[in-house]
Amino acid sequence: MKTKFVFCLVSWLCLLSIGVVRADSDDFTNGTKIMLSCNDVPFQKPKGSDQEQRSIFVPIPISAFLSNKQSIELEFYESIGNIEIIISQNGMVIYSSSENIESNLVERISLSQTLSGCCLLEIKGENGAYAFGYFEI
Structure with missing residues (x-):
């Protein structure tokens, strides 16, 4: 009985x-997630008959993280075509870019070190899809 108890205790301590x-890894402390909201238009690029359909619909195939180094990391999970990325503060555009996302990738946007306060991240698809999220620097 003692052997079983000691074994369980050692196993629990190992776990x-x-x-x-795991909690100390770079993946966990890499940044703060920016919560994105979207309209009803999907970001997905129109699929042809030769392309595979997804079994699960992802309303926003994008994740956004604010890193500790004044940058934003956008992760695109699939091809979504032409988009416009806009970052603004108090209605003034501080970053704007047009991109053609043809596959899943991660894009890093560096922000000014002097920037502080609340900012708005907007992602607009050419088909009317729209996602946005607020973040604090």
Whole structure:
């Protein structure tokens, strides 16, 4: 009985130490997620008959993170075609870019080190799709 108890205790401590290492990894502390909201128009590029259909519809195939180094990381999960990325503060555009997203990728946008306060991230698709999120620097 003692052997079983000691084995369970050692196993539990090993699992606990694995969890602590995982929490200290760079992936976890890489940044703060920017919560995106969207309109009813999907970002997905129109699919031809030769392309595979997704079994699960992803309303916003994009994730956005604010890193500790004054940059935004946008992760695109699939091809969504031509988009416009706009970052503004108090109605003034501080970053604007047009991109053609043809595959899943991560894009990093560096922000000015002097920038502080609340900003708005907007992503507009050429088909009328729209996503936005507010973040604080």
